[in-house]
Amino acid sequence: MKKEARDEASLLVIEEILTRLNYLVDVGLGYLTLGRQSRTLSGGEVQRVNLTTALGTNLVDTLFVLDEPSVGLHPRDMDRVNSIMRRLKNAGNTLVVVEHDPQVMLSADRIIDMGPGSGAAGGSIVYDGPAQNIRSTQTLTGLYLSGRLCVDSPIGHVRPEQFHHWLTLKGASEHNLKHVDFRIPAAAMTAVTGVSGSGKSTLVGDVLVPALERKFSRPATPGAFDSIEGWQHFSDVVYVDQSPIGKSSRSNPVLYVGAFTRIRELFAATAAAAERGYNAGTFSFNSGTGRCPTCLGAGFERVEMQFLSDVLLECPDCGGRRYRPETLEITINFAGRGEKNIADVLDMTVNEAMSYFQGDAVIISRLRPLAEVGLGYVLLGQSVSTLSGGEAQRLKLAEILAERDPRRAGFGKLYVFDEPTTGLHFDDVEKLLRALRRLVSRGNTVLVVEHNLDIISASDWIVDLGPEGGDEGGEIVAVGTPQQLAQEQKTYTGKALA
Numbered sequence: 001m002k003k004e005a006r007d008e009a010s011l012l013v014i015e016e017i018l019t020r021l022n023y024l025v026d027v028g029l030g031y032l033t034l035g036r037q038s039r040t041l042s043g044g045e046v047q048r049v050n051l052t053t054a055l056g057t058n059l060v061d062t063l064f065v066l067d068e069p070s071v072g073l074h075p076r077d078m079d080r081v082n083s084i085m086r087r088l089k090n091a092g093n094t095l096v097v098v099e100h101d102p103q104v105m106l107s108a109d110r111i112i113d114m115g116p117g118s119g120a121a122g123g124s125i126v127y128d129g130p131a132q133n134i135r136s137t138q139t140l141t142g143l144y145l146s147g148r149l150c151v152d153s154p155i156g157h158v159r160p161e162q163f164h165h166w167l168t169l170k171g172a173s174e175h176n177l178k179h180v181d182f183r184i185p186a187a188a189m190t191a192v193t194g195v196s197g198s199g200k201s202t203l204v205g206d207v208l209v210p211a212l213e214r215k216f217s218r219p220a221t222p223g224a225f226d227s228i229e230g231w232q233h234f235s236d237v238v239y240v241d242q243s244p245i246g247k248s249s250r251s252n253p254v255l256y257v258g259a260f261t262r263i264r265e266l267f268a269a270t271a272a273a274a275e276r277g278y279n280a281g282t283f284s285f286n287s288g289t290g291r292c293p294t295c296l297g298a299g300f301e302r303v304e305m306q307f308l309s310d311v312l313l314e315c316p317d318c319g320g321r322r323y324r325p326e327t328l329e330i331t332i333n334f335a336g337r338g339e340k341n342i343a344d345v346l347d348m349t350v351n352e353a354m355s356y357f358q359g360d361a362v363i364i365s366r367l368r369p370l371a372e373v374g375l376g377y378v379l380l381g382q383s384v385s386t387l388s389g390g391e392a393q394r395l396k397l398a399e400i401l402a403e404r405d406p407r408r409a410g411f412g413k414l415y416v417f418d419e420p421t422t423g424l425h426f427d428d429v430e431k432l433l434r435a436l437r438r439l440v441s442r443g444n445t446v447l448v449v450e451h452n453l454d455i456i457s458a459s460d461w462i463v464d465l466g467p468e469g470g471d472e473g474g475e476i477v478a479v480g481t482p483q484q485l486a487q488e489q490k491t492y493t494g495k496a497l498a
Contacts, residue, residue, distance in 0.1 A: 016056075019056065020052060020056045023051075023052035023055050023056060023084075024048075024049070024052050026052075026080055026083070026084060027048040027051055027052055027077075027080055027081055027084055028048070028073070028077040028080050028081075028195070028196055028197075028469070029045060029048055029049065029052075029197075030469070030470070031197040031468065031469035031470020031471065031472065031473065032045070032197070032470065033470075042071075042072045042196075042201075045072065045196070047066070047067075047068075047069050047071065048069065048081065051066075051069065051081070051084055051085075051088075052084075054088065055084065055087065055088065058091070059091075059093060060091055060092040060093060061092055061093065062093045062094070063093070063094045063095075063096065064088060064093055064094070064095045064096070065095075065096045065097075065098075066085075066095065066096070066097045066098070066099075067098045068098055068099055068100070068422075068423060069081055069085075069097065069099070069104070070099060070100075070101035070103075070104055071419075071422055071423075072196055072419065072451070073101075073196055073451060074193075074194065074195040074196055074451050074492060074493070074496075075103065075451065075453060075492070075496040076195055076492040076495075076496065077195060077196055078101060078103040078104065079103070081104070082103065082104060082107045085097070085107075086107075089109075100423070100424060100425050100426070102145060105131060105134075105141075105145065106131050106132070106145070107131070108131045109130070109131065110128070110129065110130060110131065111127060111128075111129065111130075111131045111134050111141075112125055112127070112128050113125070113126050113127035113128070113134065113137075113139050113141045113142070114126065115139060115140060115141075116139070116140070117377070118374070118376065118377035119349055119351075119376070119377020119378065120349060120352075120377065121377065122377070126139045127139050127141070127142065140425070140426070140427050141425070141426070144426035144427070149426070149427075150454075151426055151429050151430045151433060151454035151455075151458070152430065152433075152458075153430075153433045153434050153437040153458060154434070155434070155437035155438065155440070155441050157458075157460050157481075158185070158187065158188040158189070158440065158460040159460075160185075160460075160461075160481060162187075162188075163185035163186075163188060163461075164186070164187075165185070165186040165187070165230060165233040166183045166184065166185055166186065166230050167183060167184050167186060167228075167229075167230040167231060167233070167234070167414070167445075168181065168182070168183040168228070168229045168230050169181070169182045169183070169203075169207065169208050169211065169225055169227075169228050170225065170226045170227045170228070170229070171224075171225050171226025171227065172203055172207045172208075172223070172224070172225045173223075173224045173225065174202050174203075174206050174207050174223025174224045174225070175199065175202045175206070175223070175474070176197075176199050176202070176470060176471055176473055176474035177199050177202055177203055177207070177223075177474045178474045178475050180199075180203070180474070180475060180476050181476075182203060182208070182463060182476065183230075184445070184447060184461060184463065185445075185460065185461055186230070186233045186234065186412075186445050187412060187440065187443055187444070187445055188440060188445060188446075188460040188461055189436060189437065189440050189445075189446040189447075189448070189458075189459045189460050189461070190445075190446070190447050190448070190459060190460065190461040190462070190463065191448050191449075191450050191455060191456045191459040191461075191462050191463075192204055192447065192448070192449045192450070192462075192463050192465065193450065193451070193456055193462055193463070193464045193465070193493045194464055194465030194466045194473065194477075194492075194493065195466055195467075195468060195469050195473070195492055196469055197468075197469025197470050197473060198465040198466045198467075198468070198469050198473035198474070199465050199473050199474040200449045200465055201418065201449060202223065203465065204416060204418070204447065204449050205239070205241070205416075205418060205449075206222070206223040207222050207223040207224070207225050208222075208228075208416075209222075209237060209239045209416055210222035210223070211225060211228050212228070212231055212234070212237040212414065213237060215228065215231045216236055216237060233411055234411055234412065234413060234414045234445065235411040235412065235413055236413045236414070237413065237414045237416065238400065238413055238414070238415050238416065239416045239418075240393055240396045240397060240400070240415060240416065240417050240418075240420070241393065241417075241418045242389035242390065242392060242393045242418060242419070242422065243389075243392070244384075244385065244389075244392060245384045245387070245392050245395060245396065250285070250286055250297070250298060250383070251383065251384045251385075252346075252379075252380065252381050252382055252383055252384060253350065253370060253375070253378055253379075253380055253382060253384065253395060253398075254346070254353075254367075254380035254381065256384065256395055256398075256399060257366045257367065257369065257370060257395075257398055257399055257402050258366050258402065259362075259363050259366035259367055259380075260380075261280070262360070262362045262363050262366070263283075263342075263345060263357075263363060264280040264281075264283040264284060264342070265280050266332055266334070266360075267280075267283045267330055267332055267342055268280040268282065268283065270330060270331075270332060272329070272330050272331075273330050276326075276330075278290065278327075278330065282327060283323075283327065283330075283342045284297070285297030285298075285299075285322040285323065289324075290323055290324060290327035291322060291323055291324065291327070292315060292317055292318035292321070292322055292323055292324055293317075293324070294315055294316070294317040294318065295315035295317070295318060295322070297322050297323070298315070298322070299314070299315055299318065299320040299321065299322045300312045300313060300314055300315055300320060301313050301314075301315055301316075321343040322343060322346070322381075323341075323342060323343055327341075327342065328341040328342065328343055329341070330342070334356055334357055334359075334360070335358070335359055337355075337356050338356075340356070345380065346379070346380050346381030347379060347380075347381060348379065348380050349376065349377055349378065349379055349380070350367055350370045350371055350375060350376045350377070350378055350380065351371060351376040351377065353367055353380055354367050354368065354371060354376075365402070366402050369397075369398035369399075369400075369401035369402045369435070370395070370398045372398070372401065372431060372434065372435050373394040373395075373397050373398050373401070373431055373432060373435050374394060374424070374427075374428035374431040374432065375391065375394055375395060375398060378391070388423055389422060389423070390420070390421075390422040390423035390424060391423070393417070393418075393420055393422070394420070394432065397417075397420070397432075397435055397436075400415065400439070401435055401438065401439070411443075412442065412443040412444035412445060413444050413445070414444070414445045414447065415439055415444060415445070415446050415447070416447045416448075416449075417436075417446070417447070417448045417449070417450075418449050419448075419449060419450055419451070420432055420436075420448060420450070420455075421450060421451075421452040421454075421455055426454070429452060429454050429455065430454075432455075433454070433455060433458050436448070436455075437458075440460075453496055453497065456482065456493070456497065457482045457497060458482075459482060460481065461479070461480070461481065462478070462479065462480060462481070462482060462485050462493070463476060463479050464476070464477050464478040464479070464485060464488075464491050464493045464494070465477065466491060466492065466493075467491070467492075477490075477491050478490075478491045478493070478494060482497060485497055486498045
C-alpha cells in the first residue's frame, strides 16, 4: 500500500476496493482485466460479477434469485460459487437458485423439483424436501443423482485406431492463446475443455471457425494463427451457437424445420377448401388472403412506446388466432383423431402433433428431430424469439438432423457447438448426446466447447486448455480419450473425470 494513502478515509476506500477485488477472485474471475467491457463477458461471468456486487453491498434479509449461476463454469469453479452462496446465506439472506448442476443441487439446504415432464406434462412439484433425500425418490432428478439412471448413448465411441484424418490448426495466438497447435480427428466427437477463461471460445469461435469459413469461401476474419491443414476432409463448417435464431416474431419451430408446408397442403386438399378455391397459400399467416387483415397474421398488434420497450397486445379481431374466421372453418380430421383447424394445429406441442399426424411420413420426419433434442414440449406456432439460448441452439440442431443427408462430395461436415448443455436437465442431456452421436454416425465431425462431464466423458477425443484462466491459460495441457484424460491428475478436467 502506498505511503500517501495512510489517512483513515483513504484506507477505508482502499479496503473496500480490495474486498471487492477479492470477491472477484473468489468466484474465479481473477483472470479478467479491470478495463474489460461488460458486453464481452459471457452469461456466466456476468452472473458471477453480479454475485460479487451483492456480497460487496453487505445486504441482509434479502431474497436473491439466481438463474443458473453454473453457466460457463468448469466443475473446478463450482465449489467457489457454492461457497459464495453459502456466505450470502450465512449473512442472513435467502437464496433461490434455478439450477441443473449436481454440485449446486446437492449443496442446497432444500430442493424443489418440478415435473414430472416438460411443457404441458410438467408444472407440478414432484419433490420438496432436504437435498440429501432426493436420491431416494423416483423423480427423474432423483434417479440421475442416485446413479440409477445415467447419461448414455446407444451409439458407441469412435476408437483412436479409427481416426484416419485430422484437422490441424497451427500457431493460434489470439488473445491469451500461447501459439498453440490444435488438432481434432475427423468423423469423431471432440470436446474442448478447460476452466473458465482458459481460451476455449477464443480458440474455437474466434480462430478455428472463421479460418475454416474463409477456406470455404465465406467472408470471415479469423484471429491470429499460422496455418490450417486437413480442412479438405470436410465439406463445410457449421457453427451452432446460442445466438437468437431470428428477430421476427413470426418465425416458429414448425416453419424452422420445414413441416408447415406439408400441413398447409393437407388443409388445402380438403373438399371444403376446394369448394372455396383455397390453396396452400391461403393457410399461411405470413402472406395470402386467409390471414387476419388486422394483425396481418401476427396474432398481436405492436404498440410502440417512445421511451420503453414496445408492448404486444392480442389482436382484437382474431383473438391471437392469426386467421380470418372463414379460414378457421376449414378443418381436417387426420386418421379420425379429431377435427382441427389451422390455428388448433399451431397450438399443438411437438409431441401432440407427432401423435396427431402419425402416419404422415413427411410431417413426422420433420418433427421427430425436435422431440429427439428434447423440444417435444414447445408449441408448433411458438415464436422463436421466446426461446431461451439453449432452446434456440437445440432448434438449430433439430434443423440439422432434419436434413436428409448432410454429407456432400463424400465428406461430412464439421459441426461446432458452444456449450449445448446450457439449461438442460440430465434427461435432456441424454437426448442431446444421442443427437450428437447420430451426426457422427453419419460421417460428420462434432466439436463441442463444454463443461458438462457427461458430454465430456462421452466424447471420442478431448483437448483440455489451461492450466488457469486469463494470462495463466491459453495452453493445451492435455489431449486424449476420456479414459486417458482421467489419468491426467495434474489437470482440473482430468481430476473431475476421475
